[in-house]
Amino acid sequence: MKKGILLVNLGSPDSPTPKDVKKYLGEFLMDERVIDIPYIARAALVKGIILKTRPKQSAAAYKKIWWNEGSPLIVLSERLQKKIQKQISMPVALAMRYGSMTIKKGLQELVDKGIDEVLLFPLYPQFAMATTQTITVLAEELRQQHFPNITIESVPAFYNKPDYIEVLSNSIKKHLKGKNYEHLLFSYHGVPERHIRKSDITKSHCKIDGSCCITPSKAHEFCYRHQCLEVTRLVAEKLQLKANTYSTSFQSRLGFDPWLQPYTDRTIERLGKQGLKNMAIVTPAFVSDCLETLEEIAMEGQEIFHEMGGQDFTTIPCLNDDQEFVDLLSNWINQWADKKLETV
Numbered sequence: 001m002k003k004g005i006l007l008v009n010l011g012s013p014d015s016p017t018p019k020d021v022k023k024y025l026g027e028f029l030m031d032e033r034v035i036d037i038p039y040i041a042r043a044a045l046v047k048g049i050i051l052k053t054r055p056k057q058s059a060a061a062y063k064k065i066w067w068n069e070g071s072p073l074i075v076l077s078e079r080l081q082k083k084i085q086k087q088i089s090m091p092v093a094l095a096m097r098y099g100s101m102t103i104k105k106g107l108q109e110l111v112d113k114g115i116d117e118v119l120l121f122p123l124y125p126q127f128a129m130a131t132t133q134t135i136t137v138l139a140e141e142l143r144q145q146h147f148p149n150i151t152i153e154s155v156p157a158f159y160n161k162p163d164y165i166e167v168l169s170n171s172i173k174k175h176l177k178g179k180n181y182e183h184l185l186f187s188y189h190g191v192p193e194r195h196i197r198k199s200d201i202t203k204s205h206c207k208i209d210g211s212c213c214i215t216p217s218k219a220h221e222f223c224y225r226h227q228c229l230e231v232t233r234l235v236a237e238k239l240q241l242k243a244n245t246y247s248t249s250f251q252s253r254l255g256f257d258p259w260l261q262p263y264t265d266r267t268i269e270r271l272g273k274q275g276l277k278n279m280a281i282v283t284p285a286f287v288s289d290c291l292e293t294l295e296e297i298a299m300e301g302q303e304i305f306h307e308m309g310g311q312d313f314t315t316i317p318c319l320n321d322d323q324e325f326v327d328l329l330s331n332w333i334n335q336w337a338d339k340k341l342e343t344v
Ligand SMILES: C=CC1=C(C)c2cc3[nH]c(cc4nc(cc5[nH]c(cc1n2)c(C)c5CCC(=O)O)C(CCC(=O)O)=C4C)c(C)c3C=C
Pocket: 010, 011, 012, 013, 025, 034, 035, 054, 058, 071, 073, 124, 128, 130, 131, 189, 190, 191, 192, 224, 252, 254, 285, 286, 289, 290, 291, 292
């Protein structure tokens, strides 16, 4: 058996034009684990409504953050992959769940190098059906259809691993050094509340109330809300943050269903209205900076804070290709090769 690694991130359009954004959003939003309603209703909503207006609006947002080398999310994921590859003797490939850098191409690249034992590594600290699960399900379908002679093991959500919490905390500390911030907001990508209930393996635990996510339960292995709240709690503990100087919120909601709350934009607004002058924001649901961090948080979020009278708005970069993060992932990959990493 010969081992190889496939890192997988979300993906981006090929270019920030309405045409390419429409193609990308069409694939993304037609995923039954992203917009989880019956096919006919999903097609009517996505093709009949969202894709009529959103591509133009999203393309304008993508244009604001696009780099000469391409989409920040793709470029940063490639930098991460290259740095890991330098430290690992096994082949490390990179794929995206949506867009041109498909998981099928990533698996083919590894198979062409003689690999028959693959470690699938979804680049998401927390589990969500719209992220981790859609990657593992698709990879298994592709294996059955095109690569029946390989095995695939996946890295589960790593939100509470002490070494991950340490790397994230160190990064936050590094970027806040010398900053006089009054509040640190942990902003995670939101999901519709319905996704949390669907992923509840006990079918009764997740009530999305004040206490379910802090009451021990088997459901937490797949509860995105619990896993986000845990990252905040563990980092706050590690950095010895004082109560009321930090909080959690959820960003990027789409449509009219209830999504996880509190919402980030309203939280920034409230903090500004309360008279806060300096705040910092970290986005631990994203491994690589992307549209949602560079535009929605660093640009729109900052604008809201300033409009409310706030002055200093510090956005902490994602872990991206931070050397400590590269070392952490390389270490886990080596542990897998030595059969010491827990996989699914
Ligand atoms: C129903 C819609 C969506 C769900 C559920 C969702 C979950 C989810 N997404 C991420 C990570 C990213 N999302 C990004 C962009 C993005 N997300 C949605 C919708 C849902 N996401 C849309 C429509 C878009 C496109 C941009 C827009 O039009 O606003 C990105 C950025 C991609 C990039 O190219 O930079 C990331 C990353 C997570 C982690 C998540 C659930 C936990």
